Structures are given as structure tokens and as C-alpha cells.
Amino acid sequence: MGRQPCCEKDGLKRGPWTIEEDHKLMRFILNNGIQCWRTVPQLAGLMRCGKSCRLRWINYLRPDLKRGALTESEEDMIINLHSCLGNRWSKIAAHFPGRTDNEIKNHWNTRIKKKLKLLGVDPLTHKPLNNHNNCNSASEVLNQSCSSTEEGNTGINLQNTIVFNQFPYSQGTQNSSFGIPDIRIADTSKIPTSLDGGSVYSERTDFGNTFYRGNDELQSADYLRQWISNPGSWGGYNHFGQGFLS
DNA sequence: AATTCATCCAACCGCTTTGGG
DNA sequence: TCCCAAAGCGGTTGGATGAAT
Numbered sequence: 351m352g353r354q355p356c357c358e359k360d361g362l363k364r365g366p367w368t369i370e371e372d373h374k375l376m377r378f379i380l381n382n383g384i385q386c387w388r389t390v391p392q393l394a395g396l397m398r399c400g401k402s403c404r405l406r407w408i409n410y411l412r413p414d415l416k417r418g419a420l421t422e423s424e425e426d427m428i429i430n431l432h433s434c435l436g437n438r439w440s441k442i443a444a445h446f447p448g449r450t451d452n453e454i455k456n457h458w459n460t461r462i463k464k465k466l467k468l469l470g471v472d473p474l475t476h477k478p479l480n481n482h483n484n485c486n487s488a489s490e491v492l493n494q495s496c497s498s499t500e501e502g503n504t505g506i507n508l509q510n511t512i513v514f515n516q517f518p519y520s521q522g523t524q525n526s527s528f529g530i531p532d533i534r535i536a537d538t539s540k541i542p543t544s545l546d547g548g549s550v551y552s553e554r555t556d557f558g559n560t561f562y563r564g565n566d567e568l569q570s571a572d573y574l575r576q577w578i579s580n581p582g583s584w585g586g587y588n589h590f591g592q593g594f595l596s
Numbered sequence: 597a598a599t600t601c602a603t604c605c606a607a608c609c610g611c612t613t614t615g616g617g
Numbered sequence: 618t619c620c621c622a623a624a625g626c627g628g629t630t631g632g633a634t635g636a637a638t
Contacts, residue, residue, distance in 0.1 A: 365632090366632085366633095386623075386624095387623075387624070388622085388623070388624095400623085400624090401623095401624085404624075404625090437627065437628085438626085438627085439626075439627065440625075440626060440627085451625095451626075451627080452627095455627070455628085459628095
């Protein structure tokens with residue numbers, strides 16, 4: 351006997367979310383908050399499993415999401431944090447308000463890994479790909495700076511002072527704050543500005559990163575209402591159309 | 597214009613962790 | 618302490634899109 355599926359699969363919809371589904375999920379969360387993800391789809395009238403709803407909310411519908419391409423400084427921070435934390439994307443994402451672990455993970459896999467390889471750095475170990483004699487300095491320095499990272503301090507400032515001299519990335523033109531040469535992969539600036547194929551994009555809402563989680567996951571429906579009533583926060587949600595709050 | 601290849605990223609799968617009884 | 622359900626997490630996939638031929 352295998353593990354029980356997380357939910358009953360029969361009859362459940364999979365694949366990309368439609369506007370209507372997004373609409374239903376957001377409206378439900380607005381009105382009810384989140385107590386139990388497993389009950390959300392049923393109560394919201396969605397033919398999805400709770401897991402799918404949770405993922406959609408966290409990665410896409412949360413109003414506090416910061417949208418658009420990651421900045422160069424964010425990219426540099428990811429590299430430094432990854433050297434400390436490894437593939438613990440949620441831990442890394444915790445240092446980036448409005449960014450999701452999925453987004454950072456995708457960015458790492460599609461852009462940063464290539465960037466590091468171009469620089470002759472192993473993305474896994476953060477050591478030079480060819481020069482094994484040089485391995486100690488960078489990793490040791492990074493490990494030293496990681497203790498504070500694990501405790502909530504990013505440790506970035508500490509690294510910033512050390513990495514310039516010892517980190518393997520530090521060869522070449524240093525445009526960024528962490529000594530990483532300014533080699534940008536093409537096509538990093540593709541920032542959607544409107545709904546396209548069921549996707550939602552918006553400017554940053556600037557509501558901070560405390561929107562949900564806490565006692566009842568969702569801090570308050572009032573908070574959401576406040577966000578929704580703010581015209582400036584709705585740049586990319588126009589597709590929901592009028593009557594969303596009804 | 598048609599086809600192939602490369603890239604991106606939303607979504608899924610399944611394992612691990614957490615929390616309540 | 619143990620068990621189980623739910624949530625969290627990271628690896629992976631597959632469809633959409635754009636670039637190259």
C-alpha cells in the first residue's frame with residue numbers, strides 16, 4: 351500500500367488556473383480567511399485540491415507579492431545566502447519580502463546557475479570549478495559568516511567586507527554590492543504588465559510581508575479589504591473585473 | 597513561413613516537518 | 618511517546634513563448 355494521496359484526485363481540476371478560479375479563491379479568502387486549506391476548495395466552490403489552492407495563493411495571489419524581475423542586488427543576495435543555506439529556498443526567500451521560494455528557486459535554476467558557471471564557479475559548492483587549490487578560502491569565509499544568517503541576520507554585511515578579496519566571484523568588474531561581476535543573463539527584464547493567459551501581474555503593493563501567517567494564517571479580512579480598496583494596489587488585477595467584492 | 601531548439605516559470609509530486617489529540 | 622492529518626518544502630515536469638535556422 352502506498353501513501354494515501356493528499357486529496358481525492360477524481361474530478362479535481364489540474365493545470366493552469368483560470369481567472370474565475372483566482373476570483374473565487376481570492377474572494378473566499380477575503381471573506382473567510384484561511385483556517386484549513388483542505389476545506390478551502392470545497393467552501394470556495396473550486397474543483398481543486400487544497401494543496402493547489404495553497405500554492406496558488408502563496409505563489410501568485412497574495413497581495414503582498416513583489417512582482418517583476420529580481421534586481422541585481424537581490425540576485426547577489428541570493429547567491430550569498432545560497433552559499434550559506436544551500437537549497438533551502440524558503441529560508442532564502444524569507445530574506446526577500448514579497449518574493450516566493452518558488453520564484454527564487456526558479457531564478458536560481460534558470461539564471462544564476464548559468465551566471466556562476468560562466469564565472470567558473472560551481473553553483474553547488476560555490477567553489478571554483480577548476481582550481482581546487484583555492485577551495486578553502488571562499489567556503490571557510492562563507493561558513494564563518496553563516497552563523498548569523500541562520501539566526502535571522504542575513505550576514506550579508508559581513509560577507510560584503512570579506513568576499514571581495516577571497517570569494518571566487520570577485521574577479522572582473524565589480525558593479526554589484528557583493529563583488530560579483532556585472533554579467534547579466536539576457537532576457538531578465540521581461541516584466542509583464544497585464545494579464546496574459548490567466549496570469550496576474552502587478553506593481554508591488556507595498557503592504558509589507560506580514561499579510562498572512564500568524565494566528566489564523568490570514569491576519570484579518572480587514573487588511574485584505576484595505577488592500578483591495580487601495581487603487582494603487584490593483585495595477586495587475588484588473589482582470590478580476592467589477593463586482594469582485596460582491 | 598515552417599520547423600526546431602532553448603528558455604522560462606507555474607504547477608505538480610512526493611517526502612519531511614509540525615502540531616494536536 | 619505515539620499516531621495521524623495537515624502544512625511546508627524542494628525537486629521536477631510540461632506547456633507556453635521566443636529565438637534561431
